[in-house]
Amino acid sequence: MVQTLRLLFLTLLFLSVSTPNTLAADPSGAEEEPVIDVMGTVLDHDYLKTPFGKIYLPRIFYWEDASGQTHLNAYGSTKKAEQSELFELAESGAIVPSGGGHILIDMSITSxxxxxxxxxxxxxxxxxxxxxxxxxxxxxxxxxxxxxxxxxxxxxxxxxxxxxxxxxxxxxxxxxxxxxxxxxxxxxxxxxxxxxxxxxxxxxxxxxxxxxxxxxxxxxxxxxxxxxxxxxxxxxxxxxxxxxxxxxxxxxxxxxxxxxxxxxxxxxxxxxxxxxxxxxxxxxxxxxxxxxxxxxxxxxxxxxxxxxxxxxxxxxxxxxxxxxxxxxxxxxxxxxxxxxxxxxxxxxxxxxxxxx
Structure with a gap:
């Protein structure tokens, strides 16, 4: 029984490397937050909601820059990833390398x-x-x-x-x-x-x-x-x-x-x-x-x-x-x-x- 549970837990690591880098946008930075957002409620987020506020989750990227070099970077939140100036949010809501290149594997933790x-x-x-x-x-x-x-x-x-x-x-x-x-x-x-x-x-x-x-x-x-x-x-x-x-x-x-x-x-x-x-x-x-x-x-x-x-x-x-x-x-x-x-x-x- 214990071995089966361990196996099930380890296989769920697949989710970590298949997480899309397009997440529901955090409405805190928007000019006007909708009264009720149906899709925003059911979509995946880069934060956890709690009765006491939001807990932002780590963003982990294995990415390739414009020159073809690969990097592995981890940040405490999406905002900190943007502050590093290596990444930015595209119009679609996806986080992308700011100097070109692309994310190879997004291992970010999501809600x-x-x-x-x-x-x-x-x-x-x-x-x-x-x-x-x-x-x-x-x-x-x-x-x-x-x-x-x-x-x-x-x-x-x-x-x-x-x-x-x-x-x-x-x-x-x-x-x-x-x-x-x-x-x-x-x-x-x-x-x-x-x-x-x-x-x-x-x-x-x-x-x-x-x-x-x-x-x-x-x-x-x-x-x-x-x-x-x-x-x-x-x-x-x-x-x-x-x-x-x-x-x-x-x-x-x-x-x-x-x-x-x-x-x-x-x-x-x-x-x-x-x-x-x-x-x-x-x-x-x-x-x-x-x-x-x-x-x-x-x-x-x-x-x-x-x-x-x-x-x-x-x-x-x-x-x-x-x-x-x-x-x-x-x-x-x-x-x-x-x-x-x-x-x-x-x-x-x-x-x-x-x-x-």
């Missing part, structure tokens, strides 16, 4: 990446704590103690018995339980963080969901049996000419599964965040059209009650989407790891002859 790390670190800490309790016999020789251990055990048994065991062959499912549990709890925490008004929804970023889907993709492919790959490239028992059509379709299917995982999670979490911001924006629209009375009326009779209801729905969707991602991963692993009884051409012919 979405920070909340990915927060979620994974929390899962690891809780896992280490509960694992220590089990080593001392709490939960093995006696009943579980404490809320964390009870919740942990409920979730772990649910993933083991109703996700892994139900979808992966009986003699193989145990090896995948730690990975599936790590995926479920990490995604659930990322989704639930998005319910906080000052936090970011990391899974509303396609880079994050694509990375999670890519990890599952490699787990699925490495789980494939010889029989699985035979049915991808050779299709035993079918006419030779049909393989020309079936093999490309099967190969394409290997990639469409993780693609569907990434898009489904991304779209659901992004739409929920945007819906809440848009409904709250009605308060300001009505206040602008009809004055304070219109704003207060919209807030009291529609916007606030509807937002509260959506928050409860979004909390349910946050857990549901984590479950959907996890169970589909388990289904795809089970399909790849399944051992078929007839994996050779002539199986049906031989058994028909024996029957006769």
């Amino acid at each position: 979405h990446l920070a909340f990915v790390w927060f979620s994974v670190i929390i899962v690891m800490i809780v896992t280490f704590i509960v694992a220590g309790k089990y080593k001392r016999g709490v939960g093995k020789e006696t009943e579980p103690k404490g809320a964390f251990q009870n919740i942990f055990e409920i979730l772990f048994e649910f993933i083991r018995d109703h996700v892994a065991k139900d979808n992966i062959p009986d003699h193989k499912y145990k090896r995948y339980v730690p990975y599936l549990f790590a995926v479920f709890t990490s995604i659930a925490l990322m989704n639930l963080f998005g319910l906080l008004p000052w936090a970011a929804t990391a899974t509303a970023d396609l880079t994050v969901t694509a990375t999670l889907a890519a990890i599952s993709f490699f787990v699925i492919q490495f789980s494939g049996t010889k029989d699985h790959w035979a049915h991808v490239f050779w299709f035993p028992g079918v006419p030779g000419w049909s393989r020309i059509i079936l093999t490309p379709v099967e190969i394409l299917g290997l990639f469409t599964k993780p693609f569907a995982l990434a898009i489904r999670l991304f779209a659901n979490m992004l739409s929920g965040k945007m819906m809440i911001i848009a409904i709250l924006g009605l308060i300001f629209i009505f206040a602008d059209l009809f004055g304070p009375v219109g704003g207060y009326g919209m807030a009291g009779f529609l916007a606030v009650p509807l937002t509260a209801a959506i928050y409860f729905l979004k909390a349910f969707v946050a857990l549901l989407q984590a479950y959907v991602f996890t169970i589909l991963t388990a289904v795809f692993i089970g399909m790849a790891a399944e051992d078929h009884e007839h994996d050779e051409e002539g199986y049906h012919v031989e058994h028909v002859a024996e029957a006769e």
